[in-house]
Amino acid sequence: MRAHLASGRRDTAAALAAEDLARAKRWGTPRAMGAALISVGLTSDDEAATRALRKAVEYLTESVARLPHAEALLELGACLRRRGQADRAIPHLRQAVELSARCESKPLIRRAADGLRACEPASARGTVHGLTKQETRVAGMAAQGLTNRQIAEALFLTRRTVELHLSGAYRKLGIAGRADLAGALRRHQDQFSA
Structure with missing residues (x-):
């Protein structure tokens, strides 16, 4: 899905994300649902993305999967910031920094920190x-x-x-x-x- 998204094939990526979500619903675990909802969020327009990413955060909060939880928080914060809601993005990005640090994921730490800096006034x-x-x-x-x-x-x-x-x-x-x-x-x- 991410390879299609990166190469500009958004429709194909969205179809794959929908398939992932259907499989995750059958599987039913918080981690599977959260990961699938992140994919849906990455392939949707901003409003639908926000809804999907909020749900991903909810599912992953119940899970022991800290790295996907950090990614969901990061993507939700980034989506809110893109929508001009920096104040609402900050808590999610802050938590993404914290969880990413616990997981020792330097790429996620860096992206979340960059997101926080982007929330600062010019x-x-x-x-x-x-x-x-x-x-x-x-x-x-x-x-x-x-x-x-x-x-x-x-x-x-x-x-x-x-x-x-x-x-x-x-x-x-x-x-x-x-x-x-x-x-x-x-x-x-x-x-x-x-």
Whole structure:
């Protein structure tokens, strides 16, 4: 199915995904249903994809299959972001980073982290308010609720490096810590976009 999708044969991929779903319904396990629904989500338009991926997450939450669960969360977050719902995408992408890290899947960690960065406002991605690009990335991810460990894994940094970037961001933003980070980034973004 994915090979057909990658080569632009979306109709063929959608037919195969529908067949997978029919087989998964007969099999009836959460893992089979979740995997088939991911395929349906990848081959559907955005609205149908969102429904299928939400169902995939539901099924895989009940399963011990953590890697497919992480993939379902990642694809749901990506779909929501494409639909202009970045705020709704962030929790799914954050959980995808966490599960991918537990599974030690660097490709999924990277894709989920890229998705989280894409959810940041455009002005937060540059070097606004005196922060370096890396400080902005780390601060943005921390403001979205990721722990230092999750940020380190997503960006392939050490925890100490994450701590140093956060310290620099706090100092430059004039705040005491993580609790003030989201508000400070929003205020500075508003200042620079005005």
